Amino acid sequence: MSTDTAKKDLLRGGQFLVKETKSEDVFTPEDFNEEQKMMRDSVKEFVEREVWPHKERFEQKDYALTEEVMRKAGELGFLGVAVPEEYDGLGMGFVSTMLVCDYISGATGSLATAFGAHTGIGTMPITLYGTEEQKKKYVPKLATGEWFGAYCLTEPGAGSDANSGKTKAVLSDDGKYYSISGQKMWISNAGFANVFIVFARIEDDKNITGFIVENDPENGITFGEEEKKLGIHSSSTRQVFFNDTKVPVENMLSERGNGFKIAMNALNVGRIKLAAASLDAQRRVTDLSVKYANDRVQFNTPISKFGAIKSKLAEMATSTYVGEAAAYRAAKNIEDRINIRLEEGNSHSEAELKGVEEYAIECSILKVACSEDVQNCSDEGIQVFGGMGFSADTPIESAWRDARIARIYEGTNEINRMLAVGMLVKKAMKGHVDLLGPAMKVGEELTGIPSMDKPDFSKLFAEEKDMIAKLKKVFLMVAGSAVQKFGPKLEENQQLLLAASDILIEVYMAESGILRAEKNAKRFGEESQAEEIAMAKLYLYHAVDIINTKAKEGIVSFAEGDEQKMMLMGLKRFTKYTNMPNVVELRNKIAEKLTSENKYCF
Known part of the structure; x- marks a missing residue:
């Protein structure tokens, strides 16, 4: 198919509302090619071997286990699926990156969070915005799991209003480095990260600036204790304090004042990946609930035979099936848009950024829908299990707790709801x-x-x-x-x-x-x-x-x-x-x- 034909047939972001989509033009999970099926099966096998048997350890705040599993995931190439081959990644398409994120995330929210933070907001900003020198220096280590990344944006007074951060970056008199001072909170992977993407304000700039900061305790970097959280117990989450941390000027990420743009574009990708990360959790909860309902006998009858339980199981499966349909439909649209831009001569970075940005509305829609569906699914799972569902001895209880953070990550669902409509109106005003x-x-x-x-x-x-x-x-x-x-x-x-x-x-x-x-x-x-x-x-x-x-x-x-x-x-x-x-x-x-x-x- 020529680029012109592809562009003509491919709907722009938001156009699903005003143009009819034919079923033959959507991508579904049944369309996975052989390479994607092999990757899916490899990830599933990895999770069944390295993650699911250790579910209890993840609930006991075993941060070392999360780091160990992440390192093994890196050795198998799972951390570098989206990274171009020249930086030691697999260079696979957007659908494949979604697929890996999907199937690696279902067993425990702790690994899902560590994986998402590292591959998305920890690695991707350098891959997409870094200079060639920065990419060569950092991305291969991140893609292989030799190093781990974290993302320092949120501050005590700057959550949803990300651009209002108070962390400062002051240029040295000799112009060779910036001194960064400030406090960051809710930093995933902070306990074992080797490199941070840090956002700070230079002088009185309107917008923040991004920096690549190596973790060196002798360079003014200290940490708070591990946060006590409702769920994702083995996801390392700590405050990070920067006290005159010296960062070479060549470690500025992109241009001065471009940090807010980096943060927002990273969130677009993060939103659709979070939707993917919610899918296998729903599959697993539905699986467990079906098996329990078949085994649990009351009044001489398996409870799966009762209408009230049938209703719950059907609704759980339905939200999962539709979530899969919507997530992979959008993922393929993004992949096609990226490929069109590559054929037009765009760089990998520009093609990926613009490809995802085109479907920012769909990314917000999916983030909201799938994060709420996984919460509802796990809640109904507890109900199917009855009293046992409330017990920490069953995996349903932790699934419910882990699901709760998904409605807050990557911009709260309230913000994403308003963003989806706001972005659509802006697209209309631009004539898109x-x-x-x-x-x-x-x-x-x-x-x-x-x-x-x-x-x-x-x-x-x-x-x-x-x-x-x-x-x-x-x-x-x-x-x-x-x-x-x-x-x-x-x-x-x-x-x-x-x-x-x-x-x-x-x-x-x-x-x-x-x-x-x-x-x-x-x-x-x-x-x-x-x-x-x-x-x-x-x-x-x-x-x-x-x-x-x-x-x-x-x-x-x-x-x-x-x-x-x-x-x-x-x-x-x-x-x-x-x-x-x-x-x-x-x-x-x-x-x-x-x-x-x-x-x-x-």
């Missing part, structure tokens, strides 16, 4: 996504006479795809009217933004599930995909309900009188099924497949 035209058409539809034609829903997913199209109209109706009313002040209306974002999230996730199931039904046959089809329909059913609730909340917050009445009538029309699915039947179908296979089998 045409929201105005479709929003005006929805407005005309609201004031026009509804069509009396009965649509043909005889084909698989015909009604569901029609519903997805209508749900997109709900977002355009609510967001379009809100932008008209508030203009630039829209960002001040946070609760309205949160409601609009939930609509956007559910549209993307539900559509991804439908497209995955449709693509697989076409190539493998509908009969073989009966449970997958049921999951796609079940997720959509919930999405319709959520969107209905959130849209009402948004509409009544800013519209009054006839305008409000018209929008609420439109909402009713856009969320109405012609043939309501039998949700109990869908859940039973999914649960029976799970319990017969005795595992998450999708």
Whole structure:
């Protein structure tokens, strides 16, 4: 496929809202090539050998074990999947980097955090922003696990407002080094990191600057005690103090004042990787819950036979299946965009940065959706286990605790919700996504006479795809009217933004599930995909309900009188099924497949 053809067919970030996506154009986990399957299997084997048997040690704050496992992961090449071959990495594509992050992260949040912090925010800023000398000096050591990296951005007074940090960098009189002084907190891998990416402010610059700082206790670097945390017990998390720490001027990362940009772009990648890191945790919790439900007998019956338990297992599997669909759909879009830029002559760094930045909206959507799904999944897992689920003797308890941090990492879910809508509006203003035209058409539809034609829903997913199209109209109706009313002040209306974002999230996730199931039904046959089809329909059913609730909340917050009445009538029309699915039947179908296979089998 030529670059021009690829660019024409590949949707830009956010365009899923206003353009139809065909199932044959999405990438699904069933599309993994042989190399990716081999990598997946290697990671799974590694986790079953080196991580899962030592689950209890990870819960007992065995930081040395985390470091040891990370070093072994480096020896097998898992830390360098995204690193170009010239810096001793594997140079694999974005989908493969997602896949490794996915399957290495499910057994314990401690390793997931150490891996994500090292490969993402610890290594990636140097790979993408470093000079050639910096890359040659640091990246090979980081890619192989000889050294470990950490990322020092957050401060006591600078969390979500990352650019407000007080850490200072003062240039020496001879111009050879900067002296960095300040306090950083919540630093993952701090206890065993060899190199830090540190953000500090030079003089009164508007934006912070990034530096590569080697860990040398004789150079004014000290640490707080290991933090006592709800979960991720063996993830080293400490405060780091810099007291006139001398950093050579050649260790400035990128340009002066470019630190905030580095931080934000690192977060974009971190968000979609965090979504991937939530997937195998859901698979494992679902697996454990299915096995327990099959083994646990009450009233002379395995509890997996009871409707209440079937409902839980079906919902857990459904959120996992749809999360996989959405995460790998976006990952392949990013990989394709990176490849297009490489073909156009961009450097690896520029291609990767711009490729991910293009889908920043989807990255935020996935971060929110998957982090909340893994929490819900582990919560329901505890419920399936009953009293045993509350015991630390079962792995479900730690899974629930480990999941909780995911809603805070990489920007809280509240911030990511507002970012997703804010970035979409900005894209529209730049002309990258045409929201105005479709929003005006929805407005005309609201004031026009509804069509009396009965649509043909005889084909698989015909009604569901029609519903997805209508749900997109709900977002355009609510967001379009809100932008008209508030203009630039829209960002001040946070609760309205949160409601609009939930609509956007559910549209993307539900559509991804439908497209995955449709693509697989076409190539493998509908009969073989009966449970997958049921999951796609079940997720959509919930999405319709959520969107209905959130849209009402948004509409009544800013519209009054006839305008409000018209929008609420439109909402009713856009969320109405012609043939309501039998949700109990869908859940039973999914649960029976799970319990017969005795595992998450999708």
